[in-house]
Amino acid sequence: MKILLVYPEYPDTFWSFRHALKFIGKKAAFPPLGLLTVAAMLPKSWEKRLVDMNVQPLSDRDITWADYVFCSAMTVQRESAQSVVERCRRLGVKTVVGGPLCTTSPAEFDAADHLVLGEAEVSLPPFLADLIRGQARHIYAAEHRADVSRTPIPLWELINPRRYAAMNIQYSRGCPFDCEFCDITRLFGRKPRTKTTKQVIGELEALHARGWRGGVFFVDDNFIGDKRKLKNETLPALLDWMEQKRHPFEFYTEASIELADDPHLMELMVRAGFQEVFIGIETPNDAGHSESGKVQNKNRDLIASVKRIQKAGLQVQGGFIVGFDSDPPSIFERQIRFIQESGIVTAMAGMLTALRGTRLHQRLIREGRFLGNTSGNNTAVALNFVPTMRADALISGYRTILTTIYAPRAYYHRIFTFLREYRPLQRGRFYLKSGYCGAFFKSILFLGVIGKERLQFWRLFFWSLLMRPRLLPLAITLAIYGHHFRIITEHIRWNSMFDDGCIE
C-alpha cells in the first residue's frame, strides 16, 4: 500500500510567521506533528510519503503515486483541505480525512472517501483493520479518549527539518479549565492526559538523533495541567537529559496564568530550557472572565502575574479577546493600555469567535445569535455571532487595537518594557549562533534601512548592544516578528462586509 500524507496550506495569518520566516530562510514555522504521528501508526510495510503544502507544492504526480491520500487539517486550513479532497477525487485517488476541522465539521468533508474522527489512537486502528479486509466504512469516530502513553514517536524521517523554524512535540492533551469559547475540553477533555517521561525523552532523542538543534514547541493545550507530575517527574528528567546533551534545544509552550503562582515550577521550567510561554490573558475586564468561565484569570492582578513570569526568565506571549457580552465601550482603550504596560511583545488580539462544539457556540444558538462558520484565523475582522455591542463599534474598536499595538512606536516600546525586566537564565559563555547571522544582516537591510521602523530599530539595536548585549539576538528576533505582525495587520481586509457567510 502506498500512502501519501498531505498537510494543507494555511493562509497568511498571525501565527504563520510567514513574513518573519523569510529572514531565517525557512518555509514554515512547524512540521505537521499530527500527520507524522499518524504515519507512525500505519503498518510498517506500507510505503509512506508526506507533502506539507506549506513547504512544497502538491503535484498531481504526488497524488497519483498513492493508493490513499491521508489529509489532516485545522479550521484555518479549510479551503486548502477541501481542494485537496476535490483534486484527489478528480484524479481517482481515495482520501482519508481526519484532524480537528474534520472532527468538528464532518459534513464539510462528505466528498472524502473515509472520515477518521477524534483522536487517531482510538479511531485509526479499526479503520485500518477494515481497510486491510477491504470493508472500510465512510465514518470512524473515537468513542473514548486515547491513552497517550501508547502514542508512538512521530515518523520524523518523512520531513526535512531544515525547512522549519522549530520542531514540535506533545506531552499532554486536555485542560483542567473549561473556558466557554475554547474547544480544547470538547476535543480532549478536562482531565490532562500525559505521556510518560520515557516517551518524552524518547521523542527528544529522536529529534536529536536526526540532527535537530534549536527550538522545540510543546504543543500542549495547557502544559501545566498536571503540575504534580510535571514537577516531580517530567521536568527533572528533562533537565537531566538537557544537561547531559549540553542544552541542544530551547523550549516553548502554552500554559494558564496560575503558572505565576508557582515559583518552583517556573524555576524548573527555566532550568530545563523553557524560554517562552503563551498565556490566554483574554481581557483586563474581570466581568469578561466571569462571563467566559475563565476562573483562573479572575480576581488577580494580571499585569503583576505576567511580570512575575517574565522575571522568572520566561517570555510571555499573550492572547487577547474583544467582543464579550460584558465588554464596556472603554474595553479597546483598556486592552491597549494593558498590552503596553505588560510588556507582552507578541500580543495576539482577536475578536471573540464561536467555534463549533464549544459552550459559547451552544449558548449563542440557544439565544438565536449564532451566524455561521468561522475561518479559524484568530485575527480576521469577522464576527460569526451577533454581539451585544453594536457590530460596527466592535469592529472599529478592534481595528484601533490592531493598528495601535503593531505600529512601530508602540511595538518597540513594548520590546523595551519587556527587555528591561526580563531576566533569562544565563548558561555559560555567550556566543552568536550561526543561523542568526543571515537574519541579522537581513534585519539591518529590511528594518534598519528601508523599514518604516528605522528609527525604533536602531534605538533598540544600540540600547541592546550597550546595555543588554546578551539580549541582542532576542531584540532582533522581536523586531523581525514586529515586521510580520505589521504586514498581517496591513493585509487585513478592512472594508468587506461579508466573508465566508459571516458578518464583518
Ligand code: SF4
Ligand atoms: S485555559 Fe486555555 S486551553 Fe484551557 S480551557 Fe481555557 S482557553 Fe482552553
